[in-house]
Amino acid sequence: MAYVWNGVRRHAAIFVKDGSSNFVYAFNYSPVDYQNFFNWAYGAGYRQTSLYVAEVSGGESMGGEFYALPGSWPVHWGLSAAQYQQVFSDYDSKGYQLYKVQGYNNSRTYDAIWLK
Secondary structure, eight states: OEEEETTEEEEOOOOOTTOOOSEEEEEEEOHHHHHHHHHHHHHTTEEEEEEEEEEETTEEEEEEEEEEOOSOOOEEEEEOHHHHHHHHHHHHHTTOEEEEEEEETTTTEEEEEEEO
16 A cells, blocks of 8 residues: 655555455555446455545545455545535444544545444
8 A cells, every 4th residue: 555644655565474365455546446446346245444545646546455245334435524424424323333434635534434
């Protein structure tokens, strides 16, 4: 995964000792390409368990980790604070639990994952 910390681009990696192949990982995608990857992964039975969005010159870099898991794991990104609150309230009323939330763009934009 690529991300920016104090203006410096850094990288992280995932290592799996047991050779498990029940997950896929995307990184450094444009928002449009990430949406296409997300659609493919969800259709193939993978559920997103992490999401990152980094601001880079020329736009946003997106990535995430997906595991072969049952159930519904709704994911939203690019939400304003008001949109996040509305989506949070909607999922909460439907019995979903917030799994993960991330603020970016100086905490003016949010992404979040829910599970049920």
